Amino acid sequence: MAGSDAADKIRASFEAHQRVVAAAVGDADLLARMADAIITRFNSGGTLYVLGNGGSAADAQHIAAELIGRFKHDRKALPAVAMTTDTSILTAVANDIGSEHCFERQVDALVTDRDVVWALSVSGTSPNVIRAMKRAKAADALTIGFTGKSGGKLKPLCEMCFCVDHTDSDRVQETHQLAYHTICERIEQVFLTSTL
Numbered sequence: 001m002a003g004s005d006a007a008d009k010i011r012a013s014f015e016a017h018q019r020v021v022a023a024a025v026g027d028a029d030l031l032a033r034m035a036d037a038i039i040t041r042f043n044s045g046g047t048l049y050v051l052g053n054g055g056s057a058a059d060a061q062h063i064a065a066e067l068i069g070r071f072k073h074d075r076k077a078l079p080a081v082a083m084t085t086d087t088s089i090l091t092a093v094a095n096d097i098g099s100e101h102c103f104e105r106q107v108d109a110l111v112t113d114r115d116v117v118w119a120l121s122v123s124g125t126s127p128n129v130i131r132a133m134k135r136a137k138a139a140d141a142l143t144i145g146f147t148g149k150s151g152g153k154l155k156p157l158c159e160m161c162f163c164v165d166h167t168d169s170d171r172v173q174e175t176h177q178l179a180y181h182t183i184c185e186r187i188e189q190v191f192l193t194s195t196l
Contacts, residue, residue: 016166038183048080048116049117050084051106051129051132052119056173058084060083063180063184071181081110100131111139116143118143119133133145145157145160145161146180147162162176
């Protein structure tokens, strides 16, 4: 009986995932616009900076790795930086200034009006993400967001924002991964026949 209950819960998770992904199909045009905007910035000498906390930090690193390395094909490396990886910066800023500044300080030091800042936050309310995006807007960088159902405080700070129609972090992050893979694929297809 316990095994059957566990299987029912697993089936319910898969069914919830399918419903959320089906709803996200309606955002295909938005995701294509995001990809094309990043391509335009790359062609103008810009860099993509990606950030987030927890699972979203891992997603930020995943995105940067797909673009610097390869997604499905060999091609020129693309300029992408995950702001979640330098432990010396992250811990020094957290210790000396405050953890809510850990991304903001990096944006302040590195980001220009040629660049893209892409934030991932399920809640859309993480103080360190919000501060970074405010700083990115002040620098006239292109701001892109991936978040959950409400968009939180992140959505108004983004020129383009993909809001997954769910509130649970697992469903949101699963859909984020599918969505950012489609963006990486679009970008890669363009640069298979282009050089920076």
